Amino acid sequence: MTAPAARRGRPRSEDADERILQAAHELLLQRGYDRFAMDEAAVRAGVAKTTLYRRWPTKDHLLVALVAKIQDEVPVADTGDVRRDLVVYLTAVAGGLNRMRRVGRTAGDDPSAGVVAELVAAAARHPDVGEAVRALFARRNTLPLALLDRARERGELRADSSSAVLFDQLAGALYYRLLVTGEPIGPAYVAELVDQVLAGAGTATPNPERT
Amino acid sequence: MTAPAARRGRPRSEDADERILQAAHELLLQRGYDRFAMDEAAVRAGVAKTTLYRRWPTKDHLLVALVAKIQDEVPVADTGDVRRDLVVYLTAVAGGLNRMRRVGRTAGDDPSAGVVAELVAAAARHPDVGEAVRALFARRNTLPLALLDRARERGELRADSSSAVLFDQLAGALYYRLLVTGEPIGPAYVAELVDQVLAGAGTATPNPERT
Amino acid sequence: MTAPAARRGRPRSEDADERILQAAHELLLQRGYDRFAMDEAAVRAGVAKTTLYRRWPTKDHLLVALVAKIQDEVPVADTGDVRRDLVVYLTAVAGGLNRMRRVGRTAGDDPSAGVVAELVAAAARHPDVGEAVRALFARRNTLPLALLDRARERGELRADSSSAVLFDQLAGALYYRLLVTGEPIGPAYVAELVDQVLAGAGTATPNPERT
Amino acid sequence: MTAPAARRGRPRSEDADERILQAAHELLLQRGYDRFAMDEAAVRAGVAKTTLYRRWPTKDHLLVALVAKIQDEVPVADTGDVRRDLVVYLTAVAGGLNRMRRVGRTAGDDPSAGVVAELVAAAARHPDVGEAVRALFARRNTLPLALLDRARERGELRADSSSAVLFDQLAGALYYRLLVTGEPIGPAYVAELVDQVLAGAGTATPNPERT
DNA sequence: TCCTAAACGAGACGGTACGTCAAGTCTTCTG
DNA sequence: CAGAAGACTTGACGTACCGTCTCGTTTAGGA
Numbered sequence: 001m002t003a004p005a006a007r008r009g010r011p012r013s014e015d016a017d018e019r020i021l022q023a024a025h026e027l028l029l030q031r032g033y034d035r036f037a038m039d040e041a042a043v044r045a046g047v048a049k050t051t052l053y054r055r056w057p058t059k060d061h062l063l064v065a066l067v068a069k070i071q072d073e074v075p076v077a078d079t080g081d082v083r084r085d086l087v088v089y090l091t092a093v094a095g096g097l098n099r100m101r102r103v104g105r106t107a108g109d110d111p112s113a114g115v116v117a118e119l120v121a122a123a124a125r126h127p128d129v130g131e132a133v134r135a136l137f138a139r140r141n142t143l144p145l146a147l148l149d150r151a152r153e154r155g156e157l158r159a160d161s162s163s164a165v166l167f168d169q170l171a172g173a174l175y176y177r178l179l180v181t182g183e184p185i186g187p188a189y190v191a192e193l194v195d196q197v198l199a200g201a202g203t204a205t206p207n208p209e210r211t
Numbered sequence: 212m213t214a215p216a217a218r219r220g221r222p223r224s225e226d227a228d229e230r231i232l233q234a235a236h237e238l239l240l241q242r243g244y245d246r247f248a249m250d251e252a253a254v255r256a257g258v259a260k261t262t263l264y265r266r267w268p269t270k271d272h273l274l275v276a277l278v279a280k281i282q283d284e285v286p287v288a289d290t291g292d293v294r295r296d297l298v299v300y301l302t303a304v305a306g307g308l309n310r311m312r313r314v315g316r317t318a319g320d321d322p323s324a325g326v327v328a329e330l331v332a333a334a335a336r337h338p339d340v341g342e343a344v345r346a347l348f349a350r351r352n353t354l355p356l357a358l359l360d361r362a363r364e365r366g367e368l369r370a371d372s373s374s375a376v377l378f379d380q381l382a383g384a385l386y387y388r389l390l391v392t393g394e395p396i397g398p399a400y401v402a403e404l405v406d407q408v409l410a411g412a413g414t415a416t417p418n419p420e421r422t
Numbered sequence: 423m424t425a426p427a428a429r430r431g432r433p434r435s436e437d438a439d440e441r442i443l444q445a446a447h448e449l450l451l452q453r454g455y456d457r458f459a460m461d462e463a464a465v466r467a468g469v470a471k472t473t474l475y476r477r478w479p480t481k482d483h484l485l486v487a488l489v490a491k492i493q494d495e496v497p498v499a500d501t502g503d504v505r506r507d508l509v510v511y512l513t514a515v516a517g518g519l520n521r522m523r524r525v526g527r528t529a530g531d532d533p534s535a536g537v538v539a540e541l542v543a544a545a546a547r548h549p550d551v552g553e554a555v556r557a558l559f560a561r562r563n564t565l566p567l568a569l570l571d572r573a574r575e576r577g578e579l580r581a582d583s584s585s586a587v588l589f590d591q592l593a594g595a596l597y598y599r600l601l602v603t604g605e606p607i608g609p610a611y612v613a614e615l616v617d618q619v620l621a622g623a624g625t626a627t628p629n630p631e632r633t
Numbered sequence: 634m635t636a637p638a639a640r641r642g643r644p645r646s647e648d649a650d651e652r653i654l655q656a657a658h659e660l661l662l663q664r665g666y667d668r669f670a671m672d673e674a675a676v677r678a679g680v681a682k683t684t685l686y687r688r689w690p691t692k693d694h695l696l697v698a699l700v701a702k703i704q705d706e707v708p709v710a711d712t713g714d715v716r717r718d719l720v721v722y723l724t725a726v727a728g729g730l731n732r733m734r735r736v737g738r739t740a741g742d743d744p745s746a747g748v749v750a751e752l753v754a755a756a757a758r759h760p761d762v763g764e765a766v767r768a769l770f771a772r773r774n775t776l777p778l779a780l781l782d783r784a785r786e787r788g789e790l791r792a793d794s795s796s797a798v799l800f801d802q803l804a805g806a807l808y809y810r811l812l813v814t815g816e817p818i819g820p821a822y823v824a825e826l827v828d829q830v831l832a833g834a835g836t837a838t839p840n841p842e843r844t
Numbered sequence: 845t846c847c848t849a850a851a852c853g854a855g856a857c858g859g860t861a862c863g864t865c866a867a868g869t870c871t872t873c874t875g
Numbered sequence: 876c877a878g879a880a881g882a883c884t885t886g887a888c889g890t891a892c893c894g895t896c897t898c899g900t901t902t903a904g905g906a
Contacts, residue, residue, distance in 0.1 A: 012877070034336055037866060048879040053868070114335020120390045121332040124325020125245065134393050158410075165384070165400075165407050171391075172383030173376070179331045180386060182345050189376075196376050199369075200411020220855030221897045227857085248887060259858040264889070431850025432902045438852085456758055459892065470853040475894065536757020542812045543754040546747020547667065556815050580832075587806070587822075587829050593813075594805030595798070601753045602808060604767045611798075618798050621791075622833020642881030643871045649883085670861060681884045686863070 012054075020045040020052060024066050033063065033118035060122035060129050067119060068136045076143040082151040086194045089144055090170060094185045097178045117179055141167065161200075169197050223266075230256040231263060235277050244274065244329035271333035275340050278330060279347045287354040293362040297405045300355055301381060305396045308389045328390055352378065372411075380408050434476075442467040442474060446488050455485065455540035482544035482551050489541060490558045498565040504573040508616045511566055512592060516607045519600045539601055563589065583622075591619050645688075652678040653685060657699050666696065666751035693755035697762050700752060701769045709776040715784040719827045722777055723803060727818045730811045750812055774800065794833075802830050 023045035027036055038059050042049045056062035074092045079085055100115050123133040148163035157166075173193055177183045234255035239247055249270050253260040267273035285303045290296055311326045334344040359374035368377075384404055388394045445467035450458055460481050464471045478484035496514045501507055522537050545555040570585035579588075595615055599605045656677035661669055671692050675682040689695035707725045712718055733748045756766040781796035790799075806826055810816045 016878085032336075033332075038868080039866075046879095048877095048881090049868085050870095050880090051878060054877080057868090059867070114332055117328070117332040117335040121244075121325055121328040123393075124328040130393060133391070137391055161407060161410075162403060165403055168384035168387055168404070169380040169408065172385070172387030173379035174383070175391060176379055176383030176386050179334075179390065180344070180382075181348055182334075182341060192373060192376050193379070196372060196411055197380065198411070199372075200407055200409070219853070219899075221857075221899095223856065224897095249889085250887070259860095260889085261859085261891095262857060265856070268889090270888080430904070431848075432852075433904095434851065454758075455754075460894080461892075468853095470851095470855085471894085472854090472896090473852060476851075479894085481893075536754055539750070539754040539757040543666075543747055543750040545815075546750040552815060555813070559813055583829060583832075584825060587825055590806035590809055590826070591802040591830065594807070594809030595801035596805070597813060598801055598805030598808050601757075601812065602766070602804075603770055604756075604763060614795060614798050615801070618794060618833055619802065619830075620833070621794075622829055622831070641873070641879070643873095643883075645882065646871095671863085672861070681886095682862095683864085683885090684883065687882075690863090692862080 013051075016045070016047050016051055017055065020047055020055070020062075021066055021069065023047075024062060025070060028063065028066065028115065033115050036063065038062075058126065058129070060126055061132075063115075064119060064122060064129050064132050064136070067115065068132070071136070071140065074140070074143075076147055078147055078150060080154070082147070082156045083194055083198055085147055085151075086144075086170065086198075087191055089147070090174065090190045090194065091187060093171070094174055094190055097174060098185060101178065114179075116175075120179070141171070157198075166197060170194070227256070227258050227262055228266070231258055231266070231273075232277055232280060235273060236281060239274065239277065239326065244326050247274065249273070269337065269340075271337055271340050272343075274326075275330060275333060275343050275347075278326065279343065282347070282351065285351070285354075287358055289358055289361060291365070293358070293367045294405055294409055296358055296362075297355075297381065297409070298402055300358070301385065301401045301405065302398060304382070305385055305401055308385060309396060312389065325390075327386075331390070352382070368409075377408060381405070435473075438467070438469050438473055439477065442469055442477070442484075443488055443491060446484060447492060450485065450488065450537065455537050458485065460484075480548065480551070482548055483554075485537075486541060486544060486551050486554050486558070489537065490554070493558070493562065496562070496565075498569055500569055500572060502576070504569070504578045505616055505620055507569055507573075508566075508592065508620075509613055511569070512596065512612045512616065513609060515593070516596055516612055519596060520607060523600065536601075538597075542601070563593070579620075588619060592616070649678070649680050649684055650688070653680055653688070653695075654699055654702060657695060658703060661696065661699065661748065666748050669696065671695075691759065691762075693759055693762050694765075696748075697752060697755060697765050697769075700748070701765065704769070704773065707773070707776075709780055711780055711783060713787070715780070715789045716827055716831055718780055718784075719777075719803065719831075720824055722780070723807065723823045723827065724820060726804070727807055727823055730807060731818060734811065747812075749808075753812070774804070790831075799830060803827070 020041065024036075024041050027041050027044060031037075036059070038049060038052060041062075042052050045052075052062065056065060074089060074096070076089055077085055097116065119133060123130040145163050145167055148157065148166055151157050152159065152161065152163070170193060174185055174190075177185050177189075231252065235247075235252045238252050238255060242248075247270070249260060249263055252273075253263050256263075263273065267276060285300065285307070287300055288296055308327065330344065334341040356374050356378055359368065359377055362368050363370065363372065363374065381404060385396055385401075388396050388400075442463065446458075446463045449463050449466060453459075458481070460471060460474060463484075464474050467474075474484065478487060496511060496518070498511055499507055519538065541555060545552040567585050567589055570579065570588055573579050574581065574583065574585065592615060596607055596612075599607050599611075653674065657669075657674045660674050660677060664670075669692070671682060671685055674695075675685050678685075685695065689698060707722065707729070709722055710718055730749065752766065756763040778796050778800055781790065781799055784790050785792065785794065785796070803826060807818055807823075810818050810822075
């Protein structure tokens with residue numbers, strides 16, 4: 001199997017990798033996606049632009065990779081209570097999205113934000129970035145999908161329901177609000193959303209004591 | 212009330228407006244969002260670039276306005292059968308989105324696409340574009356929301372369900388697939404989606420003979 | 423001869439003429455030639471741009487007319503002492519030029535100046551402006567030329583000397599310093615210049631008590 | 634002394650320099666100063682516009698540099714006969730100025746010309762261009778000034794005359810005619826001018842057989 | 845006294861160029 | 876060879892100002 005192939009010449013500096021991602025991260029937070037400049041990222045990382053482009057062929061590629069890395073692994077607990085587990089999970093996701101919303105929005109300065117939106121646009125621009133983004137989300141969604149599957153096996157969801165569709169309804173609603181309508185995504189909304197979705201999928205009684 | 216206000220100065224040429232939007236439309240279809248150039252739009256419209264910028268301060272502004280205009284009013288029929296009405300409506304929406312997906316994707320040429328994605332990114336870049344986009348969708352969603360409301364009044368939906376949340380689930384799922392996961396949005400998916408959502412919100416029996 | 427031709431329609435507002443020239447004057451002093459904007463001049467004069475262009479077909483035309491007007495009539499005294507008369511006259515001219523030099527040069531602000539230089543360039547751009555400028559200078563130079571002529575008649579200058587050439591030497595030196603070398607044009611220089619020129623043209627003893 | 638300083642990064646392409654100046658030269662001759670467009674210069678040089686702006690921050694800067702370069706070194710012969718040497722020198726200068734006059738003046742087309750005038754205006758607009766122009770002329774005038782100095786040492790000029798002032802009279806007269814009065818600058822004029830100036834500064838008998 | 849021609853105010857318009865910005869590539873020298 | 880440095884190409888952006896045009900609104904002077 002693919003021998004190590006005896007690298008020739010100077011090896012790539014792993015140090016550089018870290019410094020770049022670190023610098024890029026800061027820059028992304030400060031400027032937002034579209035005012036993020038490769039030149040500045042290189043300068044901040046103390047690295048030549050060539051070094052950036054040797055690793056990622058494009059700004060879009062770099063930033064997708066960056067976001068994939070800083071993506072906080074949203075933990076999924078499976079307590080046996082789907083409703084509760086979903087609320088916990090989606091609340092965490094919503095928190096992340098809400099944080100994204102504020103990225104790059106300096107107070108007085110005319111801001112630029114919507115990292116998620118720009119990522120999505122990047123995915124539409126380059127096929128390979130698209131694949132990366134989709135892989136990113138596929139990986140990220142594995143756990144919650146499994147959660148739904150297990151719940152169905154336990155009989156908490158109707159047998160003929162589809163985990164994928166259910167998940168689309170949940171995650172989709174959040175992203176729709178984030179990207180399209182801009183409406184707030186608070187805990188109350190998350191709870192209502194989960195209730196509504198589960199109502200159709202088979203659980204008996206929605207939790208009555210929510211706001 | 213609202214006096215005619217005696218226009219001063221040369222009035223804006225409505226002719227120019229039309230020619231610009233017409234030219235911009237064609238150009239958007241041919242090139243896609245990011246290879247759309249203001250310069251070329253102006254030339255095609257037979258108009259000075261300044262005339263463009265007098266109306267829309269930015270390429271993003273122009274394109275949002277353009278999409279808002281060419282947004283074909285998706286018709287909403289209220290036949291008394293929510294399920295059917297929703298399927299019809301969402302199928303139309305999905306059709307539009309799928310068409311958007313292909314915009315600018317010339318065969319061999321490495322394309323640029325995702326008009327919706329870019330629009331959403333534009334909305335995130337400029338606050339005022341964001342408002343415009345939100346207003347656009349608010350207007351666009353009025354009819355389907357009313358449809359849901361009426362269905363509830365007729366007893367087809369549970370009294371404690373929320374039209375807004377239901378709608379987010381439906382539209383959100385479509386946009387999620389379009390923008391994030393990239394999965395196809397076919398008639399089967401639309402039907403499944405509607406069934407699942409209505410299962411929780413209503414009493415209607417899901418149509419059994421779907422694919 | 424040329425009957426009054428019975429003007430029809432609304433007569434031109436003389437008031438406007440004055441307000442325009444007044445405003446233009448201020449603006450020229452503040453901004454200098456090339457940052458002088460017709461738009462701003464119109465606004466300041468409380469007049470429509472059309473009104474400007476009805477009177478002067480071009481920014482260059484307006485400014486030449488303006489300078490021709492504010493050109494302080496440099497007085498020429500003929501005391502019978504050419505040397506003294508020339509020194510007085512040239513000192514006045516030099517004063518004017520030195521003042522021109524500073525026009526538009528705001529302290530910190532990146533300045534723009536050289537009204538004379540720009541006028542000269544304008545004269546090179548439009549033939550008719552050129553004529554106007556030449557006429558302006560011809561008129562302006564009539565008196566000093568006559569001064570030289572009278573001095574020659576009095577025997578203070580050699581009979582075979584040419585007033586025109588003498589004058590070119592004097593005025594030319596000043597403009598050369600102003601426009602080309604940028605060297606200072608002080609009283610000492612003026613005196614030296616006159617001495618040198620008169621030495622060749624026929625006066626016996628240069629004034630010994632100059633600096 | 635001045636170590637080689639180990640150049641870092643890609644060196645500026647000297648080839649580009651030449652091509653730019655070459656193209657700019659042609660363009661200036663064809664179009665004249667104000668119809669000279671940076672864009673076109675770049676295209677003709679086969680170079681990106683940014684490459685132009687990396688070298689000269691402004692059209693004015695470029696053109697001054699260009700003229701400074703193409704300024705044919707006017708040769709100064711020192712034959713021991715000031716009058717003759719001056720006539721030769723000034724005739725050459727006048728030739729250059731007269732050529733400048735015609736630059737860009739296409740026959741039927743309403744032209745734009747007066748490169749010298751525009752240069753002088755440019756010098757007035759940007760302080761640094763002013764310095765460059767002054768340095769240019771200082772360098773250019775060194776030789777003729779030395780010529781005058783040597784003539785004085787030989788006793789051909791009065792000991793108390795000033796070379797600088799004499800030179801201003803000569804050059805100034807030419808530029809005055811070129812820029813201000815627009816009168817022709819022919820051989821006869823040059824001869825007359827030199828005679829008149831030397832009459833005051835020296836002892837030489839003016840050449841009687843001129844026109 | 846009305847009529848009519850021209851001036852006027854306001855501001856859109858066509859045009860032309862400018863200078864800028866960022867992405868991504870290329871070239872040179874150094875480790 | 877990798878890396879640092881920085882020049883280079885490309886493509887578009889948004890701006891500035893000029894001079895023209897198009898409205899609707901005055902303002903005389905002549906019938």
